Amino acid sequence: MNEITDIRQSDNWSKYLALYGWKSIKTRNGSILRINGNFLTCRANLQIPSELSSKDLEEIENICRRSDVHILKISPNHKQDVSFLEDRGYKQTNQIELIPNTVFLDLSLGAENLFSLFTRSCRYSINKANRDGCYTEIVRNPTPAETLDFYKTLSLRAKKKKFTILGLKDVQKKVDVFGVDSFICNVFDSKDRLLGTKLFLGHCGGVWGMHSGTTELGQKSTGGYKLLYDCIPYFIPLGYKKMDLGGVSDVRLKNLSKKWEEYSHYKREFNGEVVYYSLPYYKWLF
Structure with a gap:
């Protein structure tokens, strides 16, 4: 089956999530990062991106730091090599927003x-x-x-x-x-x-x-x-x-x-x- 960009990476999904106060930012590779919260707790989600490299992750973390994000959560696609996430200090969790x-x-x-x-x-x-x-x-x-x-x-x-x-x-x-x-x-x-x-x-x-x-x-x-x-x-x-x-x-x-x-x-x-x-x-x- 040919790969199709996940609906959570769509502009329309960004418009939908604006209902809950999520701000959407596109990265250089076209992935959509979403940020929500305030100075007490600010979080960011990256859900089912088509691709994610170490360079992409560095850009995303920089965006988060400039936006005073406290915690970044990434839900990788099913073909993503996740080893580099663990190398960069990411931990896996069963606290999900999307059914995996x-x-x-x-x-x-x-x-x-x-x-x-x-x-x-x-x-x-x-x-x-x-x-x-x-x-x-x-x-x-x-x-x-x-x-x-x-x-x-x-x-x-x-x-x-x-x-x-x-x-x-x-x-x-x-x-x-x-x-x-x-x-x-x-x-x-x-x-x-x-x-x-x-x-x-x-x-x-x-x-x-x-x-x-x-x-x-x-x-x-x-x-x-x-x-x-x-x-x-x-x-x-x-x-x-x-x-x-x-x-x-x-x-x-x-x-x-x-x-x-x-x-x-x-x-x-x-x-x-x-x-x-x-x-x-x-x-x-x-």
């Missing part, structure tokens, strides 16, 4: 070829949803009312599963910033009742699954499988080359990710490429 692994589908293979690669139970679930009369609707650049409906489903499911989620303003800001590259994908049963919903954001040839929710009725159906599969032929003509299904459980984070297992099993059924990023590294600069 995910599942990607290679959309360049086409919908039919991808379907043939899914597990047998995944294909069965999609076909069953079709037989049951389930259907999907995908809304591009949703309105505030459509975003609110999405958030209601998301928050209800989160409360039941005791997941922590950010507020409606967070979701609405993502939609506002990404505009035509934001998608709310819904799946309904034959009686037009909502079964599940998912928000995707697109950037630079990739489309990332951000948030999802399932209704009580959806828990008893296989509509969620159809929802993800129907997104594939929708996204391909728009020029997207890969589709991020979102994070899966991680043995490195047993206590944190044990609640994710149900969703992780579901995502793994699509037999995509599971990518493991390094856990983040941090360094106190002052």
